[in-house]
Amino acid sequence: MAGDAPIRVLVLEDSKPTRQLLDLCFDKRRYALTYRLDGVSGLETALSHDFDLLLLDIGLPGMDGWEVLKRIREHKDEAELPVIVLTAHHDTVLTKQGPLFSSIDGFLPKPFDVSELDETVERVVGNRLAAGNT
Amino acid sequence: MTRKIWQGATILVAGLGLLGAVLLWFELLSPEVAYEFSSIIYPLVSVGAGALVMTAAGKVDGTERLAWRLVGLGIVFWGLGETIWVWYSFIAHVEVPYPGWADVLYLAGYPIMFIGVLFMPHLRLLRYERIRLTLDTVAGSVAIAAVMWTAYLADVVYLDPEAGLAERFVNILYPLVDVVLLIALLILAVRRTTRRFDPRLLALATGILVTAFADITYVFQLEEGTYVDGGPLDALWLVGYALFAVAGYYVTKPPVEREEQAPGQKLWQVVAPYTAVAALFALTAIELGRGGGFLQWASFSVSLIVIARQGFAIKETREVVAKQRDNLVASVSHELRTPLTSIRGFSQLLNSRWDSLDDERRREMIATIDDQSRYLTRLVTDLVDVARNEVIAVELDVEPISAAALIEDVVLTTADDDRATGPIGVGMPSDFQVVGDRSRLKQILVNLVTNAVRYGNGDIAIEAMTDHGQAVIEIHDNGPGVAKKHEEAIWERFERGAHRLDSSVPGSGIGLAIARGLAIAHDGSLTYRRSTLLGGACFRLTLPLSDAPEPAEELEPALSLPSS
Numbered sequence A: 001m002a003g004d005a006p007i008r009v010l011v012l013e014d015s016k017p018t019r020q021l022l023d024l025c026f027d028k029r030r031y032a033l034t035y036r037l038d039g040v041s042g043l044e045t046a047l048s049h050d051f052d053l054l055l056l057d058i059g060l061p062g063m064d065g066w067e068v069l070k071r072i073r074e075h076k077d078e079a080e081l082p083v084i085v086l087t088a089h090h091d092t093v094l095t096k097q098g099p100l101f102s103s104i105d106g107f108l109p110k111p112f113d114v115s116e117l118d119e120t121v122e123r124v125v126g127n128r129l130a131a132g133n134t
Numbered sequence B: 001m002t003r004k005i006w007q008g009a010t011i012l013v014a015g016l017g018l019l020g021a022v023l024l025w026f027e028l029l030s031p032e033v034a035y036e037f038s039s040i041i042y043p044l045v046s047v048g049a050g051a052l053v054m055t056a057a058g059k060v061d062g063t064e065r066l067a068w069r070l071v072g073l074g075i076v077f078w079g080l081g082e083t084i085w086v087w088y089s090f091i092a093h094v095e096v097p098y099p100g101w102a103d104v105l106y107l108a109g110y111p112i113m114f115i116g117v118l119f120m121p122h123l124r125l126l127r128y129e130r131i132r133l134t135l136d137t138v139a140g141s142v143a144i145a146a147v148m149w150t151a152y153l154a155d156v157v158y159l160d161p162e163a164g165l166a167e168r169f170v171n172i173l174y175p176l177v178d179v180v181l182l183i184a185l186l187i188l189a190v191r192r193t194t195r196r197f198d199p200r201l202l203a204l205a206t207g208i209l210v211t212a213f214a215d216i217t218y219v220f221q222l223e224e225g226t227y228v229d230g231g232p233l234d235a236l237w238l239v240g241y242a243l244f245a246v247a248g249y250y251v252t253k254p255p256v257e258r259e260e261q262a263p264g265q266k267l268w269q270v271v272a273p274y275t276a277v278a279a280l281f282a283l284t285a286i287e288l289g290r291g292g293g294f295l296q297w298a299s300f301s302v303s304l305i306v307i308a309r310q311g312f313a314i315k316e317t318r319e320v321v322a323k324q325r326d327n328l329v330a331s332v333s334h335e336l337r338t339p340l341t342s343i344r345g346f347s348q349l350l351n352s353r354w355d356s357l358d359d360e361r362r363r364e365m366i367a368t369i370d371d372q373s374r375y376l377t378r379l380v381t382d383l384v385d386v387a388r389n390e391v392i393a394v395e396l397d398v399e400p401i402s403a404a405a406l407i408e409d410v411v412l413t414t415a416d417d418d419r420a421t422g423p424i425g426v427g428m429p430s431d432f433q434v435v436g437d438r439s440r441l442k443q444i445l446v447n448l449v450t451n452a453v454r455y456g457n458g459d460i461a462i463e464a465m466t467d468h469g470q471a472v473i474e475i476h477d478n479g480p481g482v483a484k485k486h487e488e489a490i491w492e493r494f495e496r497g498a499h500r501l502d503s504s505v506p507g508s509g510i511g512l513a514i515a516r517g518l519a520i521a522h523d524g525s526l527t528y529r530r531s532t533l534l535g536g537a538c539f540r541l542t543l544p545l546s547d548a549p550e551p552a553e554e555l556e557p558a559l560s561l562p563s564s
Helices: A016-025 A039-048 A065-073 A114-133 B003-025 B031-059 B062-091 B101-118 B127-156 B165-190 B199-224 B232-251 B267-290 B293-356 B359-388 B403-415 B438-455 B497-501 B511-521
Strands: A007-012 A031-036 A053-057 A083-087 A106-109 B398-402 B424-427 B433-437 B460-467 B470-477 B525-530 B537-544
Touching: A007 A039, A016 A031, A016 A114, A016 B293, A016 B359, A031 A039, A039 A065, A053 A065, A053 A114, A065 A083, A083 A114, A106 A114, A114 B293, B003 B031, B003 B232, B031 B062, B031 B232, B062 B101, B062 B232, B101 B165, B127 B165, B127 B199, B127 B267, B127 B293, B165 B199, B199 B232, B267 B293, B293 B359, B398 B403, B398 B438, B403 B424, B403 B433, B403 B438, B403 B460, B403 B470, B433 B438, B433 B537, B438 B460, B438 B470, B438 B511, B438 B537, B511 B525, B511 B537
Parallel strands: A007 A031, A007 A053, A053 A083, A083 A106, B424 B460
Antiparallel strands: B398 B433, B460 B470, B470 B537, B525 B537
16 A cells, blocks of 8 residues: 555755755655745645655744644644654754654754665654554 | 924923023022022923923833833922922912921832832843842942941931821931932943943933932031022922933933943943942941941941852853853854755765766755855854954955845845745835945845844845945844844844744854954944834845946836745
């Protein structure tokens, strides 16, 4: 079943080079990527459409990533929309975002290894498919 | 009220006060006329000044409004006290009841004004800085109280066995409230603010000083029996009220700000808050021969406070240094990681998937790596420049540049970043030429537009014009703007205004410092104001105009470029 429908990934990232990088990291035969560049329109898209995965940057214009995540979690839990956070702010993340941090499925500090991204995405998507099959 | 009405009202109240003061001080009127004259003019000037300050407070916001309302209310209370007094003695022709409502209102004016002064705007302080400044103020207050007590209060504050309870109370309060005024003055002097030289605060402080001096002299004259109603002393209070009216007028005008120096850099700045303490020690030395036990206790407690204050000052310095270091590390490391992400990611992809990528793709990826490493190089260079504070010394390659072409270039560059903002509106009545280094000017403007994208809410406008022989380029946005208390701090290196604790908003905090440094290197300036156009932030860049002839082609009256 995984081979048929593409895996829908929403990417919230404001930096153009990072978006280009993410675009190259995903195999287009398997993944369908949607991009949003700021927090507000990203939140809107995440709530109004179904996605299998959200790649979330933290430093977004308009509304920051943690705020976006907080509002998403008011409507969609971890089973409905898994989230992987990509961020260049590592230092304060764990201390500041305690309960919110436990609601994410992956955390990739920038600069990340492409292989690490692949593994994390595969793990999260694999879990989701496994859960979907039972 | 319009500006004309404000000016008129101020001139009326302050002018009347000063005219009265001149007439009374130089005793130009006969004693009877002077008495009647002051009976009429006192209620008018005092209530007028108070009402003016209270109304003017409507022109400012937040706690500053509350502060000026309270100061105005205090003055109105004094004025009502004067009015009641005049009513009894001048209109009803009866003995003024003592203590009576006039005294209640008059005495209430002092603490109300004091609280108003406490609410005056000041910079946000660090923890130890706050403790240290509080100790400074307490030490100064103890010293003021002790000096005043020794100098005259001990002689004039006493319990009259004949008097009733209320009268005794009022008798004691009258001399004491001036200690409150002097402490208010001390607070105005010690407080950290960028407005220390603002005319409104200067007028208020001078008004308080004159009033306190008049009050104290009055107490002396009463003791000696030399006070005359409508005599020269009455002139001083009128001067005080006139000064309050002037303060009210300046409240309606934009404040004059001056960058706050880090405290304690010059000797006089360290010594100034302790002038009162020094006076106390001097007085102690003089009085010791007469066995001033009270003074010894005061000096002793002040010494303890000074020691504690020094301890906190050391902690404060450490706190500031640690905070700056943390800010620097957090913001700079974030800024460096973003280009590193692309460099690392693309090189890994090239390495692992070389065969599956076509030539075009590979070339694109290598170009991005090159681009991002250049960006990284510039960041490091800027960082070193700023850390050495050498931005102003950069070498400029100056030439005449068309402002329209420069702005178009900036709009295209920032639009290339395809952010989710609306089109950037450009308002430019006609093109003009500026003198500058093309790449550096672009760097300044790109920085400002990027800020507008980051902190604004989507609407951005660039306005370009010539003004008084200078080129002016303004970048407006519709975001929350810069909070008053951060208006100076945003220019400091590694300072990120309200975002300093909010690591999610990107920025190293060096952009504006560099931009301003570059503007100054161009013999121009970069300043902040609130945008009247879009309601958010407005950064105003001024540059020298070029003498070179205008370019031949006419520019479109207003061009608007979509951002993506």
